[in-house]
Amino acid sequence: MESYEKLVKIGEGTYGTVYKAVNHDTGEIVALKKVRIDDENEGIPSFALREICLLKELKHKNIVMLYDVIHGNKELMIVFEYCDQDLKRYCDACQGKIDPSIVQSFTNQLLQGLAYCHSHHILHRDITPQNILVTGNGDIKLADFGLARNFGIPVKSFSAEVVTLWYRSPDVLLGATLYDTSIDIWSTGCIFAELSNGGQPLLPGKDVADQLKIIFKIFGTPNEQIWPGVSQLMKDKDYPSYNAMSILHVVPNLNQLGCDLFQLMMVLDPSKRCTAEQALQHAYFKGVSEGYT
C-alpha cells in the first residue's frame, strides 16, 4: 500500500475512482482503481471481483493488464497498467478530424481485443469510448470489465444508469435477455463510425424509445423478413416504419471497404452480425498499421 503514491485523479469507472499513481519501488506509473468496501454489506463488490478474476485470465496486448490487488482500510485498490487517456478524451482532443489510418488501426486493435475475449467465452457488454484506453503509442486497450460475463447465461437488461445507451444493440434495447458476442460487435460498429466521423457519436439517443427510433431511421425498421422473430420482440409497441438510409450519409468518410465492414457489423438481426474474427479478416484491414508507427 505504501509503495504507491497517488498523483492525480483520472476518472470515475463503472465503480470506484481511478487515479494515476507511481510505484515507488519500481518508478512505474500505474492506474489505481479505488473500490470502497462497505463491510456491512457484501464485502468485495461482485463486479470488482468479476473484473479481477476475468483480467487475471485475459492476457492480451489490447486488454488492460491487471498488476495487483491491495487491501486497504475499507477499500480495495486494483492496480492496472497505466494508459494516457480514454478514447472519448482522445476524440475530443482531435476536434472533429481523425486520420483514416488511425480509424483503421484503432478499430482493428479493438476487434483483436474483442476476438480474444470472445475466444475465452467472455462478453465485455460495456464497450464505450470511456472504457477503451489509448496509450501514448497509439495502442488500444479494452478496460472496465466490471460488467463482463461468460456467455450463455440469461441476464436482465442493462440498467440505464450503468451503461450508455448509445452503444446498446437493438436486440438488447428490444428486451432480448439472452446475449451473445454480437452485442459487443454492435458497440464496436458504433465506435468505428464515431471514429470515422471525427468523434461524433453515431446514435445519441435520449432514452430507450428514442434510441430505437434513431437506429431504425438509419438502418430501417426491422421486419420478419430481415429478422425472423423480431415481431415477438416488437409486439408491445408501435414503431414507425422507416427505410434504411444510404450508408454513404451515415459514414461519409469511410472508403468502400470500410462501409462494407461497417454494414456487416451493424446488422439488426444479431444472429447475422459478423463476428470479431470475421471482421478482422475483412479486406478493409489490409495493410493496417499498429499504433502510430
Next chain:
Amino acid sequence: MAANFWKSSHYSQWVLDRQEILAGREEDLSYLSEDEIFKIHMFFANFIRHLGDLLKLRQQVIATAIVYFKRFYSRNSLKSIAPLLLAPTCILLASKAEECGIINTGRFINACTNVVKQKYSSYFGSDYPYKMPVILECEFFLLELLDCSLIVFHPYRPLLQFVEDFEKKDALLPCAWRAINDSYNTDICLMYPPYIIALACLHTACIIQSIDCTQWFAELSVDLDLLFEVTRQIVALYELLKTYEESAEMKSLLDKIALPKGGRYDGKLMK
C-alpha cells in the same frame, strides 16, 4: 471461460504435484498424519456441500468453493485460519466469481447457523461462531492467497462430451457425475487437469457398471498411466468410505487443529 484451460491461471499456477502439496502442509504434518489431513479435508468439503445446498447453489459453485478451500490449505496450515471460518468464506467468494447473484448477508449467516445446528452441533455446538465482518476480512485473505485465480475449471463439462460416445450413457452419466462430486473429497482437483479427472470418473463408472471400455480408452491420446492413477485414487476413496466412521474420529481431529482462542487467523499468514 470454458474454452481455454491451457491458457488459464488454473493450468499455469494451480496444477500442483504431490511434493508441492506435502511441502505446503509441512507444519500440519508435524502433528497430523496424511490420512488425518485427508479426513479433515473431506469433513469440510462436506460442510461446504451442505452449506451450498442450503443456499441452493449450483453444483459448480460448490465445487469451486471446495477447490478454493483446498488451494488455501495447500499453502497454509489448518491452524492459520480456522476451517470453520474459511469454508463459508469459500462459498461466498465462489458465489461471486461464478455469477450466481448476490447472497444477502443475513441469509448467508442464517444458512451457516442452520448447517451447524442441523448437521454439526455435536462438533461445534448450536451456533455458528463467526460474524460477517470476520468472514469478509477472511474473504480478502482468501482472494490474496489465491492470487486472484478465481476461475476454476471442472470435469463436469468434459464428462458431458466424453459420455456422448457411449451407448449406455444414460446409465454411465449419473454414476460418473457422482464420481466427480466424490472426487472433491480428495486432492485430485488440485493435482490433475479436469479432462483427466473426467476420464477417470468415466472409467470408474465403467468399472462399477461392468461396462467394457478398454477399446475406447485405448484409442485416446492421453497418458493412460496418469489416467489409471486417478481412477485408482477414486476407487481407493470408495473403499475407504465403506468402513469409515467419521463421527468416531473427527472430534479428536478437530481438537488437534483448534486455535488457541476464537479461531481467527494468527498473523503468521501471508508473511
